[in-house]
Amino acid sequence: MSYSIAEAARRSGLSIDTLRYYERIHLLDPPERDAAGRRAYSEADLTWLQFLTKLRTTGMPIRRMREYASLRKRGVASAARRRTILIEQRGSVAERIAELQSCLDVLDYKITNYEQLEQGYSSAVREVTA
Amino acid sequence: MSYSIAEAARRSGLSIDTLRYYERIHLLDPPERDAAGRRAYSEADLTWLQFLTKLRTTGMPIRRMREYASLRKRGVASAARRRTILIEQRGSVAERIAELQSCLDVLDYKITNYEQLEQGYSSAVREVTA
DNA sequence: GTACGACCTGGAGCGCGCTCCAGGTCAACA
DNA sequence: TGTTGACCTGGAGCGCGCTCCAGGTCGTAC
Numbered sequence: 001m002s003y004s005i006a007e008a009a010r011r012s013g014l015s016i017d018t019l020r021y022y023e024r025i026h027l028l029d030p031p032e033r034d035a036a037g038r039r040a041y042s043e044a045d046l047t048w049l050q051f052l053t054k055l056r057t058t059g060m061p062i063r064r065m066r067e068y069a070s071l072r073k074r075g076v077a078s079a080a081r082r083r084t085i086l087i088e089q090r091g092s093v094a095e096r097i098a099e100l101q102s103c104l105d106v107l108d109y110k111i112t113n114y115e116q117l118e119q120g121y122s123s124a125v126r127e128v129t130a
Numbered sequence: 131m132s133y134s135i136a137e138a139a140r141r142s143g144l145s146i147d148t149l150r151y152y153e154r155i156h157l158l159d160p161p162e163r164d165a166a167g168r169r170a171y172s173e174a175d176l177t178w179l180q181f182l183t184k185l186r187t188t189g190m191p192i193r194r195m196r197e198y199a200s201l202r203k204r205g206v207a208s209a210a211r212r213r214t215i216l217i218e219q220r221g222s223v224a225e226r227i228a229e230l231q232s233c234l235d236v237l238d239y240k241i242t243n244y245e246q247l248e249q250g251y252s253s254a255v256r257e258v259t260a
Numbered sequence: 261g262t263a264c265g266a267c268c269t270g271g272a273g274c275g276c277g278c279t280c281c282a283g284g285t286c287a288a289c290a
Numbered sequence: 291t292g293t294t295g296a297c298c299t300g301g302a303g304c305g306c307g308c309t310c311c312a313g314g315t316c317g318t319a320c
Binding site: 004005006016020036037038039 | 297298
Binding site: 261 | 294
């Protein structure tokens with residue numbers, strides 16, 4: 001089973017342009033081509049794309065994804081290095097979550113203030129007009 | 131008490147250039163100037179900068195921060211609208227946290243696999259070489 | 261009085277991650 | 291046979307959020 005670029009885009013959630021772009025920058029190996037020279041993405045290509053989008057969502061820069069991609073081509077020998085990259089990324093995601101949590105607290109505090117203002121608590125005015 | 135731009139940068143964690151940039155794009159009202167025409171940031175300026183950096187950390191685009199900033203200048207009348215913006219942002223932060231959590235799960239799964247590989251579980255090879 | 265360092269301005273430049281475009285090929289269908 | 295539509299290529303362009311630069315002004319220290 002293989003997929004046209006449109007189908008691969010639909011399934012991966014990336015745009016057609018982005019798929020070609022990822023190939024150009026060696027994030028994705030060139031997929032097979034059909035008789036007419038059109039890209040035919042394999043199941044494995046899609047799995048890899050899915051993982052790439054996860055990495056992207058974590059905020060991993062493309063340059064780092066490329067490093068990971070190139071290590072992957074070197075097979076099992078590169079497993080330790082790849083693991084290190086993932087562990088680092090896990091750390092940075094955890095940090096980011098903590099950071100967002102703290103922002104969430106600030107937002108909650110502010111929102112509460114606005115609500116108190118709405119309810120006529122004059123003590124909230126100081127905060128809201130600050 | 132007022133602060134030089136260098137001091138304000140140090141305290142806010144933003145660069146000097148960024149402070150001037152924020153002023154230029156009306157995220158920050160022009161601070162007072164000292165006798166020599168140099169910026170003199172007030173305590174209130176710093177408080178606002180601190181809040182701005184929180185918003186930025188949540189991923190709020192600058193255009194939206196500008197909207198918030200301009201509402202703030204309109205005083206209490208704009209409080210409801212500002213509250214709405216913050217509530218929306220809280221929602222998007224919560225979503226983002228959830229998304230990151232799910233990425234964390236994927237990373238953990240992958241990392242576990244790499245560790246099993248290291249320990250000689252051949253069943254992990256399939257995953258790692260995929 | 262001159263050297264220094266912090267600050268000023270307007271404007272150009274940059275890195276990132278796409279996104280769009282022109283001009284072309286090809287297979288399928290009316 | 292002609293038109294459509296999906297796909298191709300190489301390369302330019304874009305929006306974001308800064309970041310850097312040249313050339314200038316001030317106040318202080320020697």
